[in-house]
Amino acid sequence: MNQKxxxxxxxxxxREVSLLLILIVMLIIVQILSRGTFLTPTNIGQIFRxxxxxxxxxxxxxGVMLTAGIDISITxxxxxxxxxxxxxxxxxxxxxxxxxxxxxxxxxxACGFLNGLIISKGHLxxxxxxxxxxxxxxxxxxxxxxxxxxxxxxxxxxxxFGKDGSVGxxxxxxxxxxxxxxxxxxTTFGRRIYAVGSNADAARVSGINVDRVLIEVYTIMxxxxxxxxxxxxxxxxxxxxxxxxxxxxxxxAACVIGGTSMNGGxxxxxxxxxxxxxxxxxxKALPLxxxxxxxxxxxxxxxxxxxxxxxxxTQRTMDRAALERREM
Amino acid sequence: MKKQVVxxxxxxxxxxxxxxxxxxxxxxxxxxxxxxSSSSSSTAASSSxxxxSTAASSxxxxxxxxxxxxxxxxxxxxxxxxxxxxLVPKSAGNxxxxxxxxxFQDALKALGCSDDxxxxxxxxxxxxxxxxxxxxxxxxxxxxxxxxxxxxASALDAALKQASDAGIxxxxxxxxxxxxxxxxxxxxxxxxxxxxxxxxxxxxxSGGSGEYAILSATSQATNQNAWIAAMKEIxxxxxxxxxxxxxxxxxxxxxxxKSTDQTQALLTKYPDLKVICSPTTVGIAAAAxxxxxxxxxxxxxxxxxxxxxxxxxxxxxxHSCPYMFLWNPIDLGALAAYTSVALVNxxxxxxxxDTFTAGDLNDGNxxxxxENSDKASEIILGxxxxxxxxNIEEWAEVY
Numbered sequence: 001m002n003q004k005x006x007x008x009x010x011x012x013x014x015r016e017v018s019l020l021l022i023l024i025v026m027l028i029i030v031q032i033l034s035r036g037t038f039l040t041p042t043n044i045g046q047i048f049r050x051x052x053x054x055x056x057x058x059x060x061x062x063g064v065m066l067t068a069g070i071d072i073s074i075t076x077x078x079x080x081x082x083x084x085x086x087x088x089x090x091x092x093x094x095x096x097x098x099x100x101x102x103x104x105x106x107x108x109x110a111c112g113f114l115n116g117l118i119i120s121k122g123h124l125x126x127x128x129x130x131x132x133x134x135x136x137x138x139x140x141x142x143x144x145x146x147x148x149x150x151x152x153x154x155x156x157x158x159x160x161f162g163k164d165g166s167v168g169x170x171x172x173x174x175x176x177x178x179x180x181x182x183x184x185x186x187t188t189f190g191r192r193i194y195a196v197g198s199n200a201d202a203a204r205v206s207g208i209n210v211d212r213v214l215i216e217v218y219t220i221m222x223x224x225x226x227x228x229x230x231x232x233x234x235x236x237x238x239x240x241x242x243x244x245x246x247x248x249x250x251x252x253a254a255c256v257i258g259g260t261s262m263n264g265g266x267x268x269x270x271x272x273x274x275x276x277x278x279x280x281x282x283x284k285a286l287p288l289x290x291x292x293x294x295x296x297x298x299x300x301x302x303x304x305x306x307x308x309x310x311x312x313x314t315q316r317t318m319d320r321a322a323l324e325r326r327e328m
Numbered sequence: 329m330k331k332q333v334v335x336x337x338x339x340x341x342x343x344x345x346x347x348x349x350x351x352x353x354x355x356x357x358x359x360x361x362x363x364x365s366s367s368s369s370s371t372a373a374s375s376s377x378x379x380x381s382t383a384a385s386s387x388x389x390x391x392x393x394x395x396x397x398x399x400x401x402x403x404x405x406x407x408x409x410x411x412x413x414x415l416v417p418k419s420a421g422n423x424x425x426x427x428x429x430x431x432f433q434d435a436l437k438a439l440g441c442s443d444d445x446x447x448x449x450x451x452x453x454x455x456x457x458x459x460x461x462x463x464x465x466x467x468x469x470x471x472x473x474x475x476x477x478x479x480x481a482s483a484l485d486a487a488l489k490q491a492s493d494a495g496i497x498x499x500x501x502x503x504x505x506x507x508x509x510x511x512x513x514x515x516x517x518x519x520x521x522x523x524x525x526x527x528x529x530x531x532x533x534s535g536g537s538g539e540y541a542i543l544s545a546t547s548q549a550t551n552q553n554a555w556i557a558a559m560k561e562i563x564x565x566x567x568x569x570x571x572x573x574x575x576x577x578x579x580x581x582x583x584x585x586k587s588t589d590q591t592q593a594l595l596t597k598y599p600d601l602k603v604i605c606s607p608t609t610v611g612i613a614a615a616a617x618x619x620x621x622x623x624x625x626x627x628x629x630x631x632x633x634x635x636x637x638x639x640x641x642x643x644x645x646x647h648s649c650p651y652m653f654l655w656n657p658i659d660l661g662a663l664a665a666y667t668s669v670a671l672v673n674x675x676x677x678x679x680x681x682d683t684f685t686a687g688d689l690n691d692g693n694x695x696x697x698x699e700n701s702d703k704a705s706e707i708i709l710g711x712x713x714x715x716x717x718x719n720i721e722e723w724a725e726v727y
Contacts (some may be wrong), residue, residue, distance in 0.1 A: 037596050046592055050585060147426035151613065152639040153724075158579035164621035236584040237617050238636075241421035242454070243584065287578065 015259035018314045019274045022307055028282065033289040043284070045170075049162075049235065051280035052169040053078070053228045053244065058254040058276045059269070060112075060221035061178045065255055066197040067121065067217055068264025069126035074225040074251060075244040076137035077111040081229030083141040085158075086150030086239025095157045104230035105223055111137060112222015116215035134248075141241040151238035162234030165257045169231060176224070181269045193217060197264030215325075257307055259315070278307065356429045381429075405685050406666050407673035409439040411472025414447040415664065416462050418477045418502065419454035424609060424657050425477070426632055427727045428502065431661025432475070435687060439588035439669060445534050447471060456483035463487040467494050471666040475514070477502035481550040485509050497671035499678070501664040507704030511671050511678030512697055514664045516655040517712040519700065522607070522631070523558030525653050526713045529629040530572060530603050533650055537571030541594045543615055543630075545582040545608040575601060580611045582693035587614035595624060606630035612652065619648035628652075634715050634723035641720045651716035655709055657727060663689055663709050680705050 031038045048055070057074050064071045081104045088094045088103075111133065118129045161168040184190040195203040196213045204210050233239045258275025260267030277308060286296040354600035404493060415432045417425040429448045436446045449466060451458030456479045466474055474491055478484055478500055488498050488509040495650035530540050544552045544558075556577060564568040575598045580587025587610060594601060595618075604619070604626060607610040612632035619626055620640055628640070628649040640649045667676070676682040682697045689695070690710065700706045715723055 034596075040596075043592075043596065050589055050592075053585075141422045145421050147421055147423060149423055149636065151636050156639060159617075164618065236588065236614065238584055238613060240584075242419070247585075283589060284593075287590055288596060 015272060015311055015318075016271050019257070019259065019271065019278065019311060022310065023274060023278050023281065026278070026285075030281070030285040030289060034285070034289050038285065038288060042061045045314045046164070047277075047280050047284045048173065049164065049169050049275065051283065052173055052235065053232055054177055054247070054250050054254055054279065055173055055273070055276040056228050056231065056238065057221075057224050057251045058258070058272050059176055060217075060224035061251050061255050062180075062184075062258075062260055062269065063193055063217040064126070064221050065260045065262065066193050066264055066267055067214060068197050068200075068262075069214070069217070070262075071112075071115060071130045071218065071221050072127060072201045072248050073111070073115060073130040073133035073137060074221065074228075074253075075246070076134045076141065076219075076271055077108055077222055077225040078229040078232060079141040079241055079245075080111070080137040080144070081226040082233045082239045082243055083144040083150075083229075083241055085230050086155060086233050087144055087148070089158055090148070090150040090154040097158055097161050100158060101227065101230045104226045106166055106226070108224065108226015108229065109219055110222070113215065113227065115222065116218030119218060120211035120214035133303040138241070138245075145239075145241040149238060149240050150233070151240075153231055155239065158234055159237035162231060162236075163275075169235060172227065172231065177269065177273060184269050186303065189213075189216070194265055197266075210308070216251040250279060253304055257304060257311070259311055265298050279304075340552075385614065393458075405675070406439070406670040407675050409436060409441050409669045411444070411669075411672045412445050412447060412470070413441070413665065413672070414449060414469075414471040414474045415661070416449055416451065416459055416466070416474060416476040418451075418479055420450035421726060423635065425450075427657040428477070428661040428664075430576075431656075431658035432665045434658075435662035435665035436669070438687060439665075439704045451479070454479060454708050456480035459484060460487040463491060467491050468651075470494075471496060471498070472672045473497040474500050475501055475664040475668050476505075476510075478505045478550065478567075479503070480505075480548065482506055497668065499664065499667050499671060501660055503549070504704070504706075507702065509540045511705075512667060512676070513700075513704065513706040514660065514667055515700070515706045515708045516657075517710060518708045519554045519558050520562075521708075522653070522712050523555050524560055525714075526555065526605055526607060526630065527559050527562045527569065529651065529653070530605050531569060533627045533629055534572065534602040539573045539575050539598055539600050540605060541598065541601055541610075542573045542577045543587060543590060543604055543606040543611045544577055544579050545592070545611060546624040547579050549608075552607055558621075580606075580608075580614065582608060582610040584610060584614050587611045588618055591615040591618040595622070595626060601626050604628050604630075606632075609633045609636060609654075612649070613637060613640075616648045618648075624648070631712075633727060634720055635725075635727060637715070638720055638724040641715065642717050651714055653712040653714055655712055659689055660669055662687065663707065667707060678705055 023308050027039065084107060085100050085104050094100070107189065115130055115133060118124050119126050160166065192208050195208055196210050200210055232243055254276035254327065255267065256262070256273055256275070257278050258267065258271035258273070260272060282300060286299060292298065405516065413436055415429055417429055419425060426716070433446050433448065447466065449460050449462045459476065459479055463474060463476065463484065464487060474485065474496055480661050482505065482611055484505050489510060489713060491498055492509070497514050498510045499514060500510045502516060504513040510522065534540060542556055544556060563572060576594065578590040580590045591604065591614060594604060604615055606615050606628065607630050609632050612628065612630040613636045615628055616637060619628055629652050631654050632652045633654065637649060637652060640647055641651065643650055663686055666689070670676045670684045676684050676697065680697050680699045683694045685692060685694045695707050698708055
């Protein structure tokens with residue numbers, strides 16, 4: 001067991017490492033195809049900024065998916081929160097950036113808490129419960145908007161925070177990832193999430209309050225979706241009721257690419273980061289390499305499938321290796 | 329245990345049905361509620377439109393004395409409005425569509441319609457599928473006419489044929505369908521006129537030579553594609569534009585995020601780019617923000633909503649868009665209303681050469697149905713309207 005691991009073992013021994021390698025290979029290809037224009041500081045900054053919403057929400061989705069759940073109401077929560085934030089600025093002239101972010105977080109927490117409560121206490125399948133809220137929050141976003149957008153001058157001061165060149169979005173991302181890394185790795189709460197996802201019955205028997213953990217992960221998901229709503233208004237200087245429509249799939253895809261299992265119990269913050277980054281790089285690279293716009297979605301789908309497939313195969317090799325070791 | 333699982337699943341499914349049903353009905357009631365409440369706010373908006381227009385242009389919504397205008401001009405008015413008139417906009421929650429709907433409602437009210445004669449039905453999603461559902465429910469409600477801003481050029485064919493077969497008069501506005509399936513198309517501005525205005529703007533802003541790019545909505549958008557094709561044609565047919573080079577047509581799918589990505593990609597890919605032309609409201613706003621934030625030397629023009637673009641329009645280097653164009657959505661909605669009434673009353677059939685007056689629109693002069701490049705009949709609202717630093721403040725208040 002203590003023998004030095006071969007390079008191949010290291011590569012196939014961890015999904016994160018294999019994903020990192022795929023990412024590096026892709027970056028090299030894109031760098032060549034774009035004739036060296038891809039990896040510039042501006043571009044890298046834009047990759048994070050433009051995908052900050054997906055990256056932020058992927059963290060919450062990781063928590064939810066670790067408990068074998070899913071939340072498809074997140075972009076509706078985002079739109080609902082974003083619309084309230086936007087309209088407060090447009091109609092009420094309320095422009096305190098910090099207070100608006102705080103309010104967005106609170107609304108998000110409330111939305112997420114409802115999800116968690118119904119899923120844990122009402123024993124509803126997560127996809128069904130969140131589907132209901134997906135329609136409800138999106139519908140309410142339209143009600144709040146009353147056929148108006150808040151944009152441009154309405155949100156000018158708030159948009160300073162997320163403006164190109166401002167460090168605001170990066171700080172939120174870094175803080176969120178560091179906090180999550182610590183929680184998942186070193187706290188009992190993090191351990192409990194994994195335990196609930198691996199085997200809820202076993203977790204219950206061993207004294208974990210499963211319902212509470214469920215409520216907590218969905219509440220955190222809501223918090224991040226609410227923050228993403230405020231961030232979206234700030235970055236794009238626009239609040240529209242249809243914002244980020246259908247983008248919850250991008251968030252789920254980022255988690256899955258990052259090695260999070262749909263069956264719960266498996267996934268990591270680093271993997272999620274790499275998965276979200278992979279998705280972000282792909283979205284940025286496709287228009288840059290001179291590919292016709294019409295083909296971009298198709299290529300995106302193919303690449304995502306290929307990566308997940310490679311990832312799953314790696315996982316299987318890993319499992320087999322682990323099993324062999326045990327038999328020895 | 330198994331039974332329990334089954335019963336749990338069943339309960340879950342039923343609850344899901346209720347939740348989903350509840351969810352969508354929340355959405356739809358909210359939409360109709362907001363449509364209802366918006367009509368009160370729209371009267372205020374359109375009265376401000378009327379007052380603004382006296383200062384800014386002659387574009388204004390008919391506010392009264394419709395009959396008088398109709399009788400003084402030689403052509404036929406639209407007649408009495410006794411039917412039920414429906415409008416199907418492209419999507420809910422969009423100020424442009426909301427203004428279009430308010431123009432439609434106000435014009436019909438000016439013709440003496442009561443509230444239950446005017447139906448504005450927004451689709452749930454900005455897709456053709458959702459519009460088909462809406463059209464089918466309008467058919468069963470037995471409306472007299474349907475005016476639709478199509479989300480797809482051909483996907484609505486079957487539903488619209490069903491409507492015609494049921495004796496409902498069909499016209500289109502904003503974005504057209506196949507000519508066989510509607511009587512006439514209310515065109516906000518002729519395709520050629522828009523393309524010419526955009527091409528001239530690119531020529532003017534670039535100084536007559538250099539590279540430019542187009543940022544469109546989706547690759548299937550009927551109106552976008554028609555304008556872009558006409559722009560290319562104009563560029564090729566006149567040697568004046570020989571020094572302008574079109575680098576790329578990018579598609580931002582009318583999403584802020586994707587349009588931002590695409591704009592940034594254009595800037596990276598084409599260092600010599602001088603002008604971006606974005607003939608779509610979401611695209612132009614996203615591009616304007618990218619260019620202005622980056623303090624880019626690349627300038628922007630296209631079609632945009634004044635209220636969205638107010639911050640970005642200006643002649644100096646700190647603004648990304650010197651000027652842009654659009655038409656008045658309130659007038660477009662009103663034109664669709666007059667056209668619907670005229671079709672239902674048989675004042676016009678939608679054939680080329682038919683004339684009618686539409687209240688105060690076109691300064692009370694009659695509209696004549698013309699033929700477009702595809703040999704289909706259309707009514708052209710007027711010239712595209714230019715928004716520049718001198719008038720943007722006033723118009724931003726209107727829409």
